[in-house]
Amino acid sequence: MSRRTTVRRALVVLVVVSCLLAGVASAVPGGRALAVEDTRTGERLLTVPVDEGDTVSLEYTHSVEKTRVLDQYTVRGDELEMTRMEFESYGWGLPSRADVREENGTFVFDPEGSFEEIHVTPGDVAHHRLHVGDRTFDLYDRYGERSVRIALVHRSALEAGIDRLTP
Known part of the structure; x- marks a missing residue:
């Protein structure tokens, strides 16, 4: 057998093994991630690895009051449980009849809902x-x-590995 034939066979074996490994890695669960997707096209714009109990927050300026609002969620299973809301003034859409307390000049509310x-x-x-x-x-x-959709998604081990390689 010539050296050229041996090299070709080794390359074919390497390609086949690589394909098998990639197939296995794409089938093995690799945890969860928070995904941001375009609501119109479904295109995934961002994927960030998360674990059970991690905190995810959405911070924005209230459109009428022009004050800071923070909605905090905790990863629980396949859902985002809303665990805290902070706001600096009362305005449309903010809880006026809830059990709100003041902490360091900020109103704090512990809402229910996942x-x-x-x-x-x-x-x-x-x-x-x-x-x-x-x-x-x-x-x-x-x-x-x-418009974007923020949700938890399951990743394969292959996707998790790719996420670790990209900044």
Whole structure:
């Protein structure tokens, strides 16, 4: 057998093994991630790994009051459980009859509710920012006024590995 034939066979075996490994990695669960998707096209715009109990927050400026609002969620199973809301003034859409307390000049409310998805349309006034752990993503700067869907998704081990390789 010639050296050339041996090299060809080795390359074929390497390609077949690589394909098998990629297939297995794409079938093996790799955890969850928070995904931001375009609501019109379904295009995935952002994927951030998350674990059970991680905090995800949506921070924005109230369109009428022009004050800061923070909606905080905790990853619970396949849902985002709303665990805290902070706001600096009462305005349309903010809880006026809830059990609100004041902490350091900010109103705080512990709402009930879990969501499979959250829909947001970033705007130049609200200037929505998404906080996932210690990372912040400015939704308006990134996507303009595109309506987005924020939800938890399951990833394969292959997707999780690719996420680790990309910044």
